[in-house]
Amino acid sequence: MDNSKTFEKLKSILSHYELQLSILHDKADNYYLNTPTTENNKKSEFFGAVQIKKSYVAFHLMPIYYYPELLDSLSQELKNRMQGKSCFNFKEIDDKLFEELTELTKSAFEKYKTLNKV
DSSP states (O other): OOOHHHHHHHHHHHHTTTTTSEEEEEOSSEEEEEOOOOSSOSSOOEEEEEEEOSSSEEEEETHHHHOGGGGTTOOHHHHTTEETTTEEEESSOOHHHHHHHHHHHHHHHHHHHHTTOO
């Protein structure tokens, strides 16, 4: 199974925030963003990642772990893709769900902005 296209599509959701966040990993199978260190935020925090696993691509979004209310308007279809509290798994591109994930990521980023984490 070739997960690289799914990986690239999911990576594009997170890479939109590269300029405001810090890239920790940018490899063909692992893309990882942290918050920057600021006066308010003395240590960087994990924001999100996309990773190719054995049989799926994982999209991690850490703000939803700390602020589960961000999930309140999530469709059941996307909730069904959740593994744990902050990870979504995909085996193929799903434009509808990726659009919803894009909006969720935007909300998560905005939440971190209001908390001065970015």
